[in-house]
Amino acid sequence: MAEDPYKLLGVEKTASAEDIRKAYRKLAKQYHPDLNPGNKAAEDTFKSISAANELLSDAEKRARYDRGEIDASGAEKAPPRSYRHYAESGPGERYAYAGGGGGEGGFGGENFEDIFSTIFNRGQAGGGTAPMRGRDEQYRLEAGFLDAVNGATQRLTLPDGQTLDVKIPPGTASGDVLRLRGRGGAGRNNGPAGDALIEIDVAPHPFFVRDGRDLRLELPIALREAVLGAKIAVPTPGGSVAMTVQPGADTGTELRLRGRGVPAHGGQPAGDLYVKLRVMIGPPDPALAAFLREHEPAQPVNPRAAMEGA
């Protein structure tokens, strides 16, 4: 190190110790090798200014240098290897970045390895020779209400024009996912095909409502049927069923048809069909009106009694 240490630090010969310290710090911040990884020039400069600082910050050495007793390199001792020398090679693993929580190493999924495996899997269709299973493909299929209750086979047309016959089991509900093994994406290098995953959307029904394994139905009946009682036909998922309405039935009366809900399947017993009656007066009927005008109920009823005082 033969260069003038004053020039290296950019200070006058008359600079105070404080000036020298400030000048060195300013340069060190700029050239420290750990802040300039890979920059050989910065590393050399740092070594030079460190040596200059070492000489000038020691009052005795500085005086000897000023008197010409030692030259600029006379005071220099072999500088220790920088941290970078170790950190960039194998021993650097010792201080591998552990992440905020410590524990898992690396850059959380953004390693070069991950980046490259992503690139190569996408870029090269035939990359590698290992058998790979095909992708699972997701589809949605709308099923009719009664098809989902009773079970049915429905045809699904795939985007590529192929068709899949999807067997919808009895009791399928909206959101259920059916898996057709081997009907997804083709495997690579003799790997198995993926599965087709089919999410079922059950369409609503005009009068049945699903409640788990049970069904609910609001059934209109005529005034005459309500007052006198009747045997009436009730629609069920399995076809029409005869049901007896007792005389004096009223709107809101609920009847249960056992076993007429979702059919038994997969070890589950059949559900029930709950039928709620709704009395319909029908179109104006002069004879009925005349009768009611003359009619004195034996027990006058106030159907709004429960609402009074509310």
Next chain:
Amino acid sequence: MIEIEELLREFQGLAPPELERWIGNAWIRPDGMPGHYRFHEIDVARIRLIIELKETMEVSEAALPTVLSLLDQLYEMRRRMHRLNQAMAVNVPRDLAARLLAAMSP
């Protein structure tokens, strides 16, 4: 590898409790147990780095963990890049290497 006595001879101004604190913070990770530490060359260099950061570059005690963490991340990235370079030097065909270089140049 050196023992703590030799280490403290090299760093005259470093007080043992200070060093113990750095080890406690995992800023320095020597082998061995408290009282029987053994320091690798990289540990020694890192101690020098911390002293330089604190004294020469006036990095405050509070900012030091952030600075060390950033340096550790930088060096980890550079080690990986180095390994990547080595892997590419062996495995990437010349024409592809040329195309990659062309794509990388600003």
